[in-house]
Amino acid sequence: MSETIGYLLNDSARLFRRAFNARTRDTGITALQWRMITYLKRHEGIRQGPLAELIEVEPITLSRMVDRLAEAGLVERRADPTDRRAWRLYLTARAGDMLGAMRPIAEKLTEEATEGLSAAEVDQLVALVEKVRANLSRRECLKETA
Amino acid sequence: MSETIGYLLNDSARLFRRAFNARTRDTGITALQWRMITYLKRHEGIRQGPLAELIEVEPITLSRMVDRLAEAGLVERRADPTDRRAWRLYLTARAGDMLGAMRPIAEKLTEEATEGLSAAEVDQLVALVEKVRANLSRRECLKETA
DNA sequence: CAGATATAATAGCAATTGCTACTATATTCA
């Protein structure tokens, strides 16, 4: 968050989001909703609490986001078979279609972002960022489901 | 925003923010305010519009954030000498003190995040992320002031 | 098992955010 890596990572991630949002603005989905959907894609069956943690909003906020996205037919709440207090979240087929349509956009953006880097450099970048991520998430004892 | 770099960068940046926020929660400053202050530190004299762009909020939202932070004595609006419609933003001495106090926290966090990486790897990581950032910001023709 | 405590999610209300319209100033160009 000072000079250094933290700042750099945040800044690059922001530019990524910005470029991505610019290309998906006409979907009627907000940036935060996209964020939620992409995380949900990677963690299908996750509960609301952990997903709220992932996208950095309060549980009650996520609860309402799910209300709206469920109403829009993109997300589905299913009862947790092992805990009757909890919901498990799933993307609908419609959300899958949307994500599919986004795929080429994401791929093109990735290409642009890594322009001028060799394949080896890209691999190295991924490996290094993954290490950083592992370092940070280890200490945080963040429990993700599924 | 799909598999790949974009997702990884966002995810790591999020963990960074999370860890940082956990350590600064008692300052009474929100995460978004921190974000604004750290960007402002790097762009002193910036106008409201471009800063809003940087922290990804609408201009009116930034306007109100500045209202509150100015009232809290952390940020100062000075008239732009060349454009009477615009304000230029500066951090106060008090904000400088706060940032100073955060420095060790940020440094320690950076160390933890790069644990297990050699100095050379850290350099390489920085260099590669900087390239990505340059790629992304070039295309976006983002004009920053000062 | 029963009571105490913890956890997942949600409701009410106050604060924050953003869409739209608006004011003030700057720039463009006929």
Place this chain on the structure above:
DNA sequence: TGAATATAGTAGCAATTGCTATTATATCTG
């Protein structure tokens, strides 16, 4: 120059967010 257009920032109102308390269920302890 001066009218037309663009830009920096702000106000009103509707929507979103989050703090605090609450309900329902789970887990822990004796």
